[in-house]
Every structure is written in structure tokens, then in C-alpha cells.
Amino acid sequence: MKLKDLAEKMGWEIVVRNAPVEAEVKSGYASDLLSDVLANSIEGDLWVTRQTHLNIVAIAVMRDLSGILLSNGVKPDQETVEKAMEKMVPIFRTNLPTFEAVGRLYQLGISGER
Amino acid sequence: MIIEFEVSGQDFKKAGEASFEIKNRLKRLGLPPDIIRRIATATYEGELNVIIYAHKGKVRVCVEDKCVDVTIDDIGPGIPNIQLAMKEGYSTAPPHVKQLGYGSGMGLPNIKKNADWMEIRSEVNRGTNLRFKVNINNKEKA
Ligand SMILES: Nc1ncnc2c1ncn2[C@@H]1O[C@H](COP(=O)(O)OP(=O)(O)OP(=O)(O)O)[C@@H](O)[C@H]1O
Numbered sequence A: 001m002k003l004k005d006l007a008e009k010m011g012w013e014i015v016v017r018n019a020p021v022e023a024e025v026k027s028g029y030a031s032d033l034l035s036d037v038l039a040n041s042i043e044g045d046l047w048v049t050r051q052t053h054l055n056i057v058a059i060a061v062m063r064d065l066s067g068i069l070l071s072n073g074v075k076p077d078q079e080t081v082e083k084a085m086e087k088m089v090p091i092f093r094t095n096l097p098t099f100e101a102v103g104r105l106y107q108l109g110i111s112g113e114r
Numbered sequence B: 001m002i003i004e005f006e007v008s009g010q011d012f013k014k015a016g017e018a019s020f021e022i023k024n025r026l027k028r029l030g031l032p033p034d035i036i037r038r039i040a041t042a043t044y045e046g047e048l049n050v051i052i053y054a055h056k057g058k059v060r061v062c063v064e065d066k067c068v069d070v071t072i073d074d075i076g077p078g079i080p081n082i083q084l085a086m087k088e089g090y091s092t093a094p095p096h097v098k099q100l101g102y103g104s105g106m107g108l109p110n111i112k113k114n115a116d117w118m119e120i121r122s123e124v125n126r127g128t129n130l131r132f133k134v135n136i137n138n139k140e141k142a
């Protein structure tokens, strides 16, 4: 499913408005450890995390991820939003806990298999 | 072609700026995306280690015909036991750095995994020199 359709279906809040959301999302990775994501994410993953500081944008860019979903109702720092706008990285928010957010994605066929 | 960047210790706001720029330049050179991803990942890990542990450093990327050669030199505390530092899970990152999601002790193993060749030299109380190469035509790895 396209990132923008996922966001709408899931009711995620769109945090970064200018970023590309046409990408087809097939897979995801959930982690709050940045080196873990650098090591184990694959191209096109949607990354689910509760890290909110601006360095998450660089991780998404280095790994060519499709976007970032902030779970557990956390809010990104203002400088994270600015950096994401600059680097065109889509960021969304949900109030759901990570387990539930990921579970709902899995039901739509988004897999975490490596 | 040679690309060079300065990195300042503890500057988490600018973390990744060198790696962003290097990734952009490699993209413009038309290198394959998976090769760029490996170089970007390893460079980011090296850049972040300078920011987390050292006073300042320099990232130097040399694009050759057959490989990309990255050198990251820093002035800093150095690494007393490189073999230990290379072990997955070993980290001396302080709590405020761990809170940001760094410090899982995966950075150096990650560099090794993404590079085709890697070398670390270090002198305690002086600094660390990290160098790695990624072959441009080898699509076997990571
Ligand atoms: N440039 C450096 N200067 C001084 N010490 C370093 C440097 N790079 C790495 N180290 C030491 O080696 C350890 C392991 O580094 P590594 O990058 O593998 O993990 P980390 O930085 O602790 O965590 P992560 O990279 O997963 O966020 C560090 O905790 C630190 O003690």
C-alpha cells in the first residue's frame, strides 16, 4: 500500500507535509536503537520508533527508508520536523503503542521479514 | 575525487551532516544505490563515533575507479582495546547518549559488515584513525 493511503487508513497524524508519500510500503522495522536500525533496516522500510530527536532523519536517509512512524503518542522535536522537511523525510504520529501500531500494519500485509 | 568534512565532538545537532553530503555526492556520481547505502551507513557510524567520543575529527572520502576509500581521523581519547571495542554490544557511551538511541555497541561491527575492508588504529589520549573501503563492483555484501 502507498504510504499516503496507509497514513489515511490508520489515521496517523502527518508531521511533515512536503515529503514524498507515494512510495509503496512493503516492509517495516521497529526499534529505538539507532545502530540497530542502521544494521537491520532494509530499503523502503517504514520505521516505527519513539525516538523523537533530529538524528532520526539522518538514519532514514542513510538507509533509504520510506518514512518514520512515531508511536506511543510521542511528539517530534521542532528541529526534527525542520530537518525532515529539509531532507524530505515523511514523518507520521500515532497514539497507539508500538505493538499495536505494528500489529495493524502487519494485518495489511506489511512484513518485518528480512 | 576527494570529499572532506570536519566533525565536532558533542555536536549532535549536526550529526550526520557529513554523511548526508557524502551520500548526495555519491548519488550524483551515479554509484549503485546499494553500494551508496553501505558507504553511507558505515560513514554515519564513524561520524557519530567522533561526535560521541572525540573532540573533533575529519571525514575524508576518496572515490576511486574500483572502490570508495573512507578515512575518519579524530583527536580524542582513543580506544584502549580495539578488539573489545569491535565486539558487538560493547559500549562506553554515557547515559545521555544512550537516551538518544546510541550506545548499543553495534557501530563498529556495523562498519565491518558494510565494508569490504576495514582498519582501526588508535592511540590513547591522542585519537583514532578509522579507514574502510567499499568495492564498487562487489554486490555480495550486506
Ligand atoms: N572514535 C572513537 N574514539 C574513542 N572511542 C571510540 C571511538 N569509536 C568507538 N569508540 C569506543 O568503542 C566502543 C564501541 O563503538 P561502537 O561504535 O561499536 O558502539 P557505540 O558507539 O558504543 O554504540 P552504537 O554505535 O551502537 O551507537 C565505544 O563505546 C567507545 O568506547
Ligand SMILES: [Mg+2]
Binding pocket: B045, B048, B049, B103, B106, B107, B108
Ligand atoms: Mg558507535
